[in-house]
Amino acid sequence: MSLVHEVDYGTPRVKAEKSVTLTIDGQAVTVPEGTSIMRAAMEMGTQIPKLCATDMVDAFGSCRLCLVEIEGRNGTPASCTTPVLPGMVVRTQTDRLKTIRKGVMELYISDHPLDCLTCSANGDCELQDMAGAVGLRDVRYGYAGDNHVGPKTEGIANPNWLPKDEVKPLFHLRPVEVHRLFALRARLRGSARHLRADDLGPRLRQPCIAGHERKLSRLRMRVLRRLRAGLPDGDFKREKGHRGWQAGAFGGDDLCLLRRRMLVQGGNAR
C-alpha cells in the first residue's frame, strides 16, 4: 500500500510544563516530564522496535520488544512503560538487547502462520517489519507444537450472519483498550489466550438492547468482516468529549488506521 505513513511515537503525547533532559544512545534529548523513553527516542528519530505500543493508546508493555538498558538500573525495562528521568542514560541497541528481542520475535513467529508471501497484508505488516528489524532468520521451535494457527471451527454462532471467528494470534498483543473498541474480548489465560468476538447475535435482535451496544455489535461485525476480507481492522475517530480514541460511527475515518499501519493483519482471519 502506498499510503503516507504517519510517524507513530509509541505512546501518547504528554503535556507538562517541566521538561527533562536525558541521554539516549549518547545523544541528549529534552522532552516533557512524564514522557516515555520510547517516545523520547522517537522524537530524536530513534525507532525502538515495538509491537504493542502505539501513540493512540496508553502503554501496555506486553510485547517485550522495546526493552532498553538504563545505566544504574537492573535488568531491561520496557521503554514504552518507563518514564524519562533527568540525567538518565539509555541504550537502545546492545548485543544483549538484540539477543532478547530476537528470542522474543522467534517465539511470536512460532505461533504465527508462515504465509507472509501470500498474506493479504502484503508487506504492510508490523510483525513482518519487526522480524526484519530484529534480524530473525529462522524459528528453531518447529511448527508442530501447540499453536493458534490452525482453523478452529467450533462454536459458529450464526453462519449466515457472522461466524464467531478467531483472528491471527498476533492480534491479541494490542492493548485491551483497542480490543474493547472492537467489541472483541481476550479469553482464557496463558498460551490459550486469544481474542474472540462475543456472541451478541440473539441479544442484538431484542428490542430492549441499548443503542450503544447495538452500535458496538455492528462495529464488531464490520471489523470481523474487514479482517476476513484482508482489510485493516477498524475505524477510529476522535470524538469530542472523550479521552483518547473511541470507536467511530459507521463510515468513520478508516484512513487514520491505514496510515498508522494499525494491525494490517488480514488474510481470512483464521
Next chain:
Amino acid sequence: MRAVQVGGPLGAYFPRALFGTPFDYEAFAKADGLIGHGGIVVFDDSVDMAKQARFAMEFCAIESCGKCTPCRIGSTRGVETVDRIIAGEDRAKNLTVLEDLCNTMKFGSLCALGGFTPYPVMSALIHFPEDFGTPARLQAAE
C-alpha cells in the same frame, strides 16, 4: 539425597556439591539460586532432573496470565523443547534452543513468573547434565 530446591517451584536445584551454601540472599544469588519463600524441597536419588525441568516449564505455562510473550509462548515452547530432549531428538540443538529460551524468558518477561522459570530449568541442566542424556560440555563449563 540428590538435589535440593530452595524457594518454591521457581527456585534453583542445588546438587550435593552446593549443600554447603550459606542460607542468605547474596550467597544464593552468587550460586545462581534464590531463597524465594524459603521453602526447601529435598529430592532423593530417584528423581529425574529432566522431568523436573519440564515440570518448571509446565508450571509456568499453567500459571501464565498470557500478557507477555516470553512467558505465554515461551513456557509452552519450553515444555515442547524439554520433551524433545527427553525423547532424544536432536539433543545438542535442542539444548542450545532451551538455553536461549531461558535467556529470553529471564530477561524478557514482564514479571517474575516468566523471569524465574529459567532458574529451575537451567540449574537442572547445569548441575545434572547426565539426566538430559549428555553433555560433557556443560559439565566442563561448570
